[in-house]
Amino acid sequence: MSFATFCIEYTFTPIASLRGFTAxxxxxxxxxxxxxxISHAEVIDRLNNENLPYVxxxxxxxxxxxxxxxxxxxxxxxxxxxxxxxxDRYLWDFATLxxxxxxxxYPRLLQSILEQEIQNAKRFWIIHAPENLPSGAGMxxxxxxxxxxxxxxxxxxxxxxxxxxSTERARIGAxxxxxxxxxxxxxxCWTCGGMIAKHPDIADADSCWPPKRSNESGCCCAKEVKRxxxxxxxx
Numbered sequence: 445m446s447f448a449t450f451c452i453e454y455t456f457t458p459i460a461s462l463r464g465f466t467a468x469x470x471x472x473x474x475x476x477x478x479x480x481x482i483s484h485a486e487v488i489d490r491l492n493n494e495n496l497p498y499v500x501x502x503x504x505x506x507x508x509x510x511x512x513x514x515x516x517x518x519x520x521x522x523x524x525x526x527x528x529x530x531x532d533r534y535l536w537d538f539a540t541l542x543x544x545x546x547x548x549x550y551p552r553l554l555q556s557i558l559e560q561e562i563q564n565a566k567r568f569w570i571i572h573a574p575e576n577l578p579s580g581a582g583m584x585x586x587x588x589x590x591x592x593x594x595x596x597x598x599x600x601x602x603x604x605x606x607x608x609x610s611t612e613r614a615r616i617g618a619x620x621x622x623x624x625x626x627x628x629x630x631x632x633c634w635t636c637g638g639m640i641a642k643h644p645d646i647a648d649a650d651s652c653w654p655p656k657r658s659n660e661s662g663c664c665c666a667k668e669v670k671r672x673x674x675x676x677x678x679x
Contacts, residue, residue, distance in 0.1 A: 445571045445572065445573060445574065445593065445594040445595055446571065446572050446574060446580055446590050446592075446593060446594070447569070447570075447571050447590065447591055447592050447593065447594040447604060447614070447617055448569070448570050448571070448572075448583050448584075448588040448589060448590045448591060449567055449568065449569050449570075449588065449589060449591055449613055449616075449617060450558055450567070450568045450586075450587055450588045450589070451566060451567050451568075451613075452562060452565075452566045452567070454587060454589070455587075456555065456558070456586065456587025457587070458555070459548070459551055459552050459555055459585065459586070462547075462548065462549075462552060464502045464503040465500065465501070465502055465549070465552055466500070466501050466504075467498060467499065467500040467501065467508075467552065467553050467556035467557070468498065468499070468556070468560065469496055469497065469498055469499075469560075470497045470498065470499040470506075470509070473487050473488070473491075475499070475506060476497050476499075476509070479499070479506050479509055479541065480509060480537070480539075490511065493513075493515065493516065494513070494514045494515040494516070495511045495512065495513050495514070496511065496512040496513075496514060497509065497510075497511055497512075498510050498511070498512060498553065498556070498557050500540075500549050500552065500553040500556070502544065502549075506541070507540065507541050507543075507544040507549055508538070508539065508540040508541065508544065508549045508550060508553050509537075509538065509539060509553075510535060510536070510537060510538035510539075510553060510554070510557070511535070511536050511537045511538075512533055512534070512535055512557060512561065513528060513533065513534040513535075513536060514528065514533060514564075515527065515528055516528055517534045517569075517620070517621065519536075519571070519621075522594075522596075522602045523602075524602065524621055524622075524623070526620065526621060526622050528620070529620075530565070531565055531566040531567055532565060532566070532567050532568075532569065532620060533561060533564075533565045533567070533568045533569070534568075534569050534570070535554070535557065535568060535569070535570040536570070536571075538550065538553070538554075538579075546578075548582075548585075550578070550579070550582035550586075551581075551582040551583070551585040551586040552586075554570075554582065554583065554586035554587075554588070555586040555587060558586065558587065567616070568588075569617060569620065570583060570588060571594060589610070589613070590607060590610070591604075591606060591607060591610040591613040591614040591617055592604045592605050592606040592607050592610060592614040592617070592625075593605045593607075594621075594623075597626055601623075601624075602621075602623045603618075603623050603624045603625065603626035604617060604618045604621070604623060604624075604625055604626065605625075605626050605627060606625060611625070
């Protein structure tokens with residue numbers, strides 16, 4: 445997973461306006477359940493845990509959504525559950541409805557959230573799957589800067605490998621998530637990496653991870669993620 449941040453001292457280039465586009469906090473629980481494809485109980489649970497829903501609209505029609513965590517970060521795939529400081533926010537579970545994809549709504553929604561929430565926090569954090577290239581492009585366009593890779597290490601633990609010139613920001617993110625900064629190669633596949641981490645004794649021998657396994661056929665469940673030349677060693 446690529447780990448990115450936007451800090452209060454950053455500036456971003458405003459994205460060109462799009463006729464009919466608006467975005468803001470949402471309060472209609474029925475609408476949130478429908479567009480998120482979750483139950484009303486899940487909506488209520490998210491709200492009770494101080495997650496703020498944002499909805500993007502085209503001519504008042506809901507077309508995209510996302511959630512802003514204000515008190516805690518929960519990343520189920522990594523078994524991460526940590527409290528947020530008052531200076532930090534975590535953006536998660538974003539999606540554009542199928543009929544509206546490819547129109548630049550995602551970066552506009554992200555930037556709208558930053559514009560409306562920047563007075564309430566100093567840092568915003570977000571992750572995206574490496575195979576989801578449009579998501580990464582949208583985050584960059586909105587003004588986020590990538591600080592490192594977040595995934596499993598060879599021994600099944602979670603860590604952040606910082607990118608060049610991003611060590612300090614990656615360290616802040618690592619402290620936030622309560623994981624170490626690392627310099628080892630990360631799991632190329634979340635499915636295999638997560639399976640090995642949670643069930644090391646029963647993991648499929650054909651799994652792509654860890655690399656010390658004898659299998660050479662590659663993983664069939666996820667796209668390979670090459671080690672970036674921007675990754676650096678840390679002291």
